[in-house]
Amino acid sequence: MTTLERNPMVPAAPPSLIEDFYTPEEIATLFSVIRENGPWRLILAHHFSSTEEYLAISGGKDRKPDAQLSDFVAPVFRGFLANDGVVFYPELHDIYFGRKLLDTAKRLHGAKYGMAHDLLFNLCGPSHSFDAGHFDTAVFRGMGLFNTPIWLLAIMSKCGLFDEWEVKSAQVLTYFSKSDIDGGFTYWPEGPDSDPARFAAPFWNTAFLTDNSRMYHRREGNGARDRRDYPGLDLASELHPGADGEWSIRNGDEEIRRFGDEDMRMLVHYTALLFDDLSEVRRFQDHTDDLDPEKVFGMLIDDMRSRGATVVEPGDPMNDAAFVAQLTDFYSMAPSRYPAEAPLDVR
Template identity: 85%
Template sequence: MTTLERHPMIPVAPPSLIENFYTPEEISAIFSVIRENGPWRLILAHHFSFTEEYLAISGGKNRKPDAQLSDFVAPVFRGFFGNAGVVFHPELHDIYFGRKLLDTARGLHGAKYGMAHDLFFNLCGPSHSFDAGHFDTGSFRGMGLFNTPVWLLAIMSKSGLFDEWEVKTAQVLTYFYNSDIDGGFTYWPDGPDENPHRLAAPFWNTAFLTDNSRMYHRREANGPKDQRDYPGLDITSELHATPDDEWSIRNGSKEISRFGDADMRVLVHYTALLFDDLTDVRRFQDHTDDLTSEKVFGMLIDDIRSKGALVEEPSDPMTDTAFIAQLTEFYKMAPSRYPSEAPLDVRS
């Protein structure tokens, strides 16, 4: 990890809670879209192809040396309501583009301007949590999820080398889990080396204003303990709504598990891009000070070499697995302390 005056994974302000965030009508629209569309893919299936890509944002100090992507697969599924200024379900237009979400997000940084970035949801039935703590991908001028893989954005954030190009973000995370069987939210607002904080369940329509691109956090295990194992779950598994108000996890046409609404933990996740002033906006929109992948890899390689480590410049750094593994190892960091009420699950 680079030596910095400010740890790169400490948010600008501690998270804050907002109860009863969405109106009953908004909640009805959100849950109708979730149930009437799909099936929904696993989060890992959206973003990662192999283990080192995932470990760039999660895991780290205490991971098994032979860790595989399958070690982290849990029945957590994701779908998008809107992304990059496009809403995918017209009935959610006023939520995605509404002032409530954007003004709430602006308040975290005191930003004058902002724009809706993504609005998505995570669905989880009874489950262990193998997540050792992760952070959301940052966004940089010229490089974001629209053109850059998640693992590289994570390395950029952890390195601390690209802060002057960072686009500020804030998240409004709204939780729906009307159960007290675990299911909380662990977060590290003082950095991954410090003690965690937690938001305990039950919660319903409880929003959390935060800067998750600068803060390690994790979903805690949830649901009845005897229902948390899913033999056959793999990266291709999908979640289907059923006519009887239940949910079916399937590999193709084969059902491997089923659970009801009462055991579902739902997160509605909103991110806004934020700007201090019009100069900041125009720099972003006019691309007058953008990063390029060539510049990023050059700065990372120079940083590694300046600290006495050897690194060869690959011909294709975006896909060279050995190079990605070296970056992941060099900039690795991860929490090592967990709440006694919510220990880290480790697959045997």
């Protein structure tokens, strides 16, 4: 492990708040799409094919043999509404491509040009948060989620070696949560080694303009504390809209939890890619200065060796478990301090 000369995980600016971001008509459209197009899957279900697959790599060596998914993760469900210029629900076209979201995002970096990247939502009822702090996946010229595993993109961000290839981005996160029982947003504006800051709930149509690909942040546990456990939660669990503003979490035909809008915590998440001038736009679109895995692994190995690490040249660096573990350890960083009002939930 090494101590970097600087911490690259410091945002361009701390988050700023915008109250009453969406119009009543836009809110009605968003809620209608989310209610009418379920069921929705757990966030983890987008990345793992089974509960066993997730548990095989999580929970640590002391994990109890009868561990369940609910021992490690919160029941937070996600739906993708638009991505990379494609709107999945036509009703959202004017929201996704509207100037309000893009112009708001451009303000963070003072960018002249930008493009809508993704629009998604996360939704949960009362729940723990076992998230110790994370940052959103960055986009680099030539490498992003479309062709690169999340673990490598995370290392590329943390090491600071690939800043000149990173495409600037900004997020507009709009929260809808009526409950004031915990449920805030913790963030580390000076890097994960520094003290955190937080925004406290409740939120309703409250937007944060933020640089989440450069800033550790986390959802705090929320809602009634005696209703935050979800026995029976499985990777196949789904969120269904119910009658009278309720939501139903089900495993097939079996309902394991029901909650109402008064207990809902929802985030509508928008990301824009941003460019200072047309030369940056052309470099991104024409692929004249792209990264590729060979260059990335070469730079990482050179950096580790220059800092005194012994690195055995991997034959297949993308799939060499020992090499991946060495990279993960060498560039390791994570928050260790949390607000007194929002401690980390642990099992």
